[in-house]
Amino acid sequence: MNLPPTGQDRPEAAARPATVLAALAAAQFTVMLATSIVNVALPHIRAGIGLSDGGTTWVVNAYGLAFGALLLAGGRAADLLGRRRVLAGGLALFATASAAAGLATDSGVLIAARAVQGLGAAAIAPAALALAMGLAPSGAGRTKALGVWGAVSGAGAAGGVLLGGVLTQAWGWPWVFHAVAIGTALVLGAVLAFVPREGGQQAGRRAADGSDGRAGGRFDLLGTAAVTLALTCLVWGLTTARGAGWTDARVLGTLAASTVLLTVFAAIERRRPNALVPPRLFGTGRVAAGNLLMALLGSVWIALFFFLPLYQQQVLGESPLLTGAGQLPLAAANMLAATLAPQVTRRLGGGATATAALLTEAAGFLWLSRLDADGSYLADVLGPTVLIGLGLGVAFVQLTALAVDGVPPQDAGLAGGLVNTTRQVGGAVGLAALATLAGSVTAGATGGQGHLVALTAGYRAAFAVSAAVLVLAALLAPLLTCRRAGGRAAAAAPVPQGAR
Template sequence: MLTQAWGWPWIFHAVALGAVLVLAAVAALVPRTAGREAGRFDLLGTATVTLALTCLVWSLTTARGAGWSDGRVLGALGAAAALLAAFAVIERRRPDALIPPRLFTTGQVAAGNLLMALLGSVWIALFYFLPLYQQQVLGSSPLATGAGQLPLAGANMLGATLAPRISRRIGGPAAVTAALLTEAAGLMWLSRISADGSYLADLLGPSILIGLGLSIAFVQLTALAVDGVPREDAGLAGGLVNTTRQVGGAIGLAALATLAGSVTAHASTRRPPPEALTAGYRTVFAVAAAVLLATALLALLLTRRTSRRTATTPTGPASDPQPA
């Protein structure tokens, strides 16, 4: 509605206003923690990892126009690698690290974050390319495009509600794998879109599949990433897996946007613009489905391996799993 009435910049104005309101509410309503040393803020680690990710995303997005051999792209990739290595060294040496290395030795934190990063790499891209197809190819208005994604949102809420019940019935590893395969099926269905398609024939069915799979996968992978983490690190583990999802999404969107642009540019030499755009979108959806298929196989492997290791490792009170 904001885009239809006042233009797309108002999306960001609204988000900024909401963030200000949340910050004000936190300052006014959330009590300070008493009786515990807060520790120092890891400014050096925060700055290093932020610069590293900025260089990485910038290089991926710039490579589309400048080419992979461009000196700026190669320099940014090299800087990202050097900064990430420096971040790893910094975190090992700081007593109040932003991401303490010990966190990855407990529970299934490493497995959960890796799988969430892969899921995030296609999650944000989906909500970027799907509206572009609806508006640029099918000719839908911003308001009609948003309304067309309501079934996906409804399926998302339904999946989040059913996720704990599904996990209890078939187990967490099987639930994660099934959810990822369901979303992959929806994306593969989207990879068959055409320039003269329609919402009912091409988008409604895959949207419902994607919504169900996405929400169940999010719930299960979040639970996986905090399972077995000591109580004092539970908040850190929960924040980390959400950050991993966003970082994976930024990197994945940059890479997939570069891929879509390249395919569209190549197709535009012999096809009209709607068909060239559709070719790029189809390629992105197919690659996203392949990423999720690989993630599902990796989830099956990692969750079984970590489950066996957890079952054979004695745990004390400090390592008892906390409820997700």
Template sequence: MRLELVVQKHSGTITDRPGAALAALAGAQFTVMLATSIVNVALPQIRSGAGLSDGGTTWVVNAYGLAFGALLLAGGRAADLLGGRRVLLAGLALFGASSLAAGLASTPEVLIAARAVQGLGAAAVAPAALALLMALFPPGPGRGRALGVWGAVSGAGGAAGVLLGGALTQAWGWPWIFHAVAGGTALVLGGVAVAVPAAALSGAEPATPSGARPSRRARFDLPGTVSVTLALTALVWGLTGARRSGWADARVLGALALAAVLLVVFALIERRHPHPLLPPRLFTQARVGAGNALMALLGSVWIALFFFLPLHQQQVLGSSPLVTGLGQLPLAGAIMLGSASAPRIARRIGPTATVTAALLAEAGGLLWLARISTDGGYLADVLGPSLLIGLGLSVAFVQLTALSVEGVPRTDAGLAGGLVNTARQTGGAVGLAVLATVAGSVTAHAEDSGRPHMEALTAGYRTVFGISAAVLMVTAALALLLALRAGRRPLPLPLAHTS
């Protein structure tokens, strides 16, 4: 598709290659999402190859998610203060180097540390790339199409991670999943350096009436950044620990209590700081609060889907890692189709109806998936629901991303990008922890009742998919309620604009 010439009036930036810039920024987001899921299928091979214990294997996933989720707000603010392009390039360099280190790791400690640093790089990349996209594509159809591409690569990255993880692990071994990410990151880094204008979201502040420019150092909220980062770290650590040890574990309860205390401390700091990390204007000038709340609920289902669906394919259907990955291709295709169609659908039926219909479509797909059985198969149980889920997920993601960042001042664009990614990641951590606990409990109860292991596993997965559908139905109802409370008019998403 052709994207029009992008003119950024505030900074004087003009790029006559919007397609190349969009491809580079979308590539950065795709790489981050790919790294989130590419290890899932390869975990058994990573465990045996790297000499990991059960707990260590879990931390190959958790170390990345923990650093990523906890540092997103800090990464977004860094993009606002230091410049989006500069932070994006630095984040990509760190991300690529740590990916290479993970592939070369010879000890469990090095592998887990490399994954944590990889998460740190991702926390810089994701909000900076989204802020640059918003800066380069002003409100209107051009931004709508750009966000459609953004949604396509975000969803497809998760599905592609499962496919590549299975293929690379089966062909050359688990280190190549990290080598592939490192190589792809190097290509994206070069693309950003060439295609994204140097002045885009440079971090320069507008002059005051006296002609002076405010100090970036004075605007940085170090106490708020430290407190919220530690709070998110404790929260995500507690939630991931709950998946393994249960909600009654003392360490889990302690981590969650610490997170609650630190969040209170953060709120007190923000009330007193002259330049808070989360300024009130971020929530009063746009629909940031509503968008992030809905995105957190969507994320709670999204991340769990990409966790449980491959498990069902391998553990119950008996698929190999490669076949499991290939089975994600229809889901990825549906995600790309839905993301590309989202702006057109919103213009035709309105953004509120689009969000609601998309969430209900995804819920319908999950209810369909909740009918899986031990004697079923991919074509009978997985293919149809995957297509419906992919379409609904992608359309909802594009619309909610737009809602979460539309109307935000350019000086807060990186922070808004970090906030929506934090909402999705934190919602995903909460959802996955709760659903994993539920699935384990249902499976254990079924086995205690004398049911065969495969039937018990299937019962757990059916329960998870059914609960996920219920969460999405509630999310759809909330979207309608928020639209009514906004003045009985549709949610003002930019994708509904016709000019």
């Protein structure tokens, strides 16, 4: 991670690469924190603002919908307009929307603020990842940066549950959003202070062809509109299916519209020289493999942080604070594993590491599928969540590395947007399917068993299917990660800094 100074470095020489990476990682942590911080607070938000069942669901869905649908557009905007500029703008928008959510006294204002939060996150995540990948060329430096990225991502998701519980119990649900607003403002200050402008330390390191890594051409408005509408329909249909059922006319209609729009998007992209997702993105490295496996990982990852707090509160009867504290071992295991991921990869190789990590995580979910309605945190939750954290930390690092492997510098922001999109959309698909499954199993068990037993049966079914999905991903990993000759050549080329 130590880079030699250049003549262009001197105006911002105080910003060491480790400091820059810390500021960027804090931005990623903020995005992941906002994904899960409201989960524990939802019952209090519902009572405090008078939300219906559907409105309560959309406090979560509005954020995920905007985030997932706009990530590709955010990644391309970062490549075209400058990654530092887009990152700073996204953080400013995110902080403002978070403050508005905390001040909301009306359900419509709260849900709208959550959607604007998602818009800001769609700018932050790909821009921050592209800047982080530009800090070091392919090799040990990049792997170390990815280890940090994996650690803060998992810690943000688990830490959101903890912080949400602490703030809700101590000061009330509005502070869930106020704390995010304050934290985001601090991160924005760090980005402005330490992440160099174009022409500074990072941007000063040029590509082999003399370019600065910025994408040429104009923004693909038609392709962006098509894919954004397609992803909006997809995520909306899947999240609505959790409450309305898979046969609901609105669900079927939006999913059909998504299919049509994705087909239109593919046709548009084949004919446009400034395509939003250019074919060259998949021509080198193992981008497609990394994104497919990340989608499978995301489908169970996001669902874990939805079901686990529900089991702890509804079945075990834990308070919000205790539920949040129960996520600490998972977060610690995730951070440790992500930190050690580079060493594991050097010993086992990329494909074997991904397979082992996914199987480790699958074992944890299989253990969770044996939850008991009369269980306890120590007997039923602690052990499997530590196992899941270990597997998740390594898997996230390895699959993110695959998804950006060999990507041309001018497409780094788009690649970051794509891998975040697949994780987010995979999470929406997984959560919708698993929530529907859990609800069906619970409904079927309620007649002859107690309510808590029926709830537990639904959670057990969701965790068992999650384990099966991860086993499938583990079986696919060695097949999909075999590097082609073209990908090897591309991956060997150093990636310039490209900071904006």
